[in-house]
Amino acid sequence: MSFVHGKNTVITVAAKDISQYTNTSQLTRGADKHDVTGYGKGDHVFGGGLLTGEFSCEGTYDNTASTGPRAALQPIVGTVVTCTRKPEGTGTGRPLETFLALVESYVETNPVADMVKWSAKFTVSDAIATTVQ
Amino acid sequence: MNVAAVMQAVADRLDTIADLRCFAYPEAALSPPGAVVLYPERIAFDETYQRGMDRMTLPVLLVVGKVSDRSARDQIGAYCDGAGAASVKQVVESGTYTAFDVVTVTSVDFDVVTLAGTDYLAANFTLDIVGKGTS
Numbered sequence: 001m002s003f004v005h006g007k008n009t010v011i012t013v014a015a016k017d018i019s020q021y022t023n024t025s026q027l028t029r030g031a032d033k034h035d036v037t038g039y040g041k042g043d044h045v046f047g048g049g050l051l052t053g054e055f056s057c058e059g060t061y062d063n064t065a066s067t068g069p070r071a072a073l074q075p076i077v078g079t080v081v082t083c084t085r086k087p088e089g090t091g092t093g094r095p096l097e098t099f100l101a102l103v104e105s106y107v108e109t110n111p112v113a114d115m116v117k118w119s120a121k122f123t124v125s126d127a128i129a130t131t132v133q
Numbered sequence: 134m135n136v137a138a139v140m141q142a143v144a145d146r147l148d149t150i151a152d153l154r155c156f157a158y159p160e161a162a163l164s165p166p167g168a169v170v171l172y173p174e175r176i177a178f179d180e181t182y183q184r185g186m187d188r189m190t191l192p193v194l195l196v197v198g199k200v201s202d203r204s205a206r207d208q209i210g211a212y213c214d215g216a217g218a219a220s221v222k223q224v225v226e227s228g229t230y231t232a233f234d235v236v237t238v239t240s241v242d243f244d245v246v247t248l249a250g251t252d253y254l255a256a257n258f259t260l261d262i263v264g265k266g267t268s
């Protein structure tokens with residue numbers, strides 16, 4: 001086992017590889033919680049509920065046709081698309097996560113003294129399939 | 134990005150400024166008015182995943198006449214202007230390049246450099262260069 005560098009991460013959204021325009025990404029897995037505390041208890045008691053997931057990514061804007069972030073992401077805001085994430089890069093035996101996600105937002109940010117940046121937020125729809133490549 | 138290709142591309146573009154002698158490497162025989170593209174201060178790799186983007190800070194040293202000459206002041210004023218035929222910023226940023234994607238002349242500092250025992254007025258330009266990573 002060893003530490004893993006993030007530079008090899010691969011992200012695809014709606015079958016388009018946006019990895020080369022992305023410099024950070026985050027997949028959050030959570031769960032609903034239900035308070036099932038009964039009378040007579042001195043502490044809350046919780047039970048787990050449905051699983052939830054959120055995904056976000058951001059990076060440097062590139063106007064490459066079709067796979068640049070604007071071309072890849074702007075047209076699919078508000079739709080549910082297939083996303084894949086390879087947190088350790090491509091390679092046999094490395095993890096692969098595949099999930100459907102609603103594209104909630106696509107943001108472009110233009111600082112005066114730096115490159116144009118972009119970011120996108122997704123809400124995972126249904127289960128995240130974790131497999132190995 | 135290949136350092137040599139980037140330095141050459143910037144020097145070739147600077148060479149379009151009339152009467153400015155340009156070198157794509159630290160040439161010892163620099164004489165004013167002249168510009169030399171120096172080696173990058175820093176190359177930042179892996180600015181995005183999968184070798185998508187690298188970034189380098191590239192200095193360009195431009196030397197004009199003697200510090201005490203009024204004409205040197207006028208010359209360096211034209212080179213350091215934000216616009217104009219001799220504007221380093223305008224000329225470099227308006228170029229089209231294959232060695233990298235985009236270049237921004239972010240700042241210029243002034244200095245005095247000694248060449249063959251004579252002090253010359255100089256401008257140190259800082260270029261921010263972004264391009265695809267090679268892998």
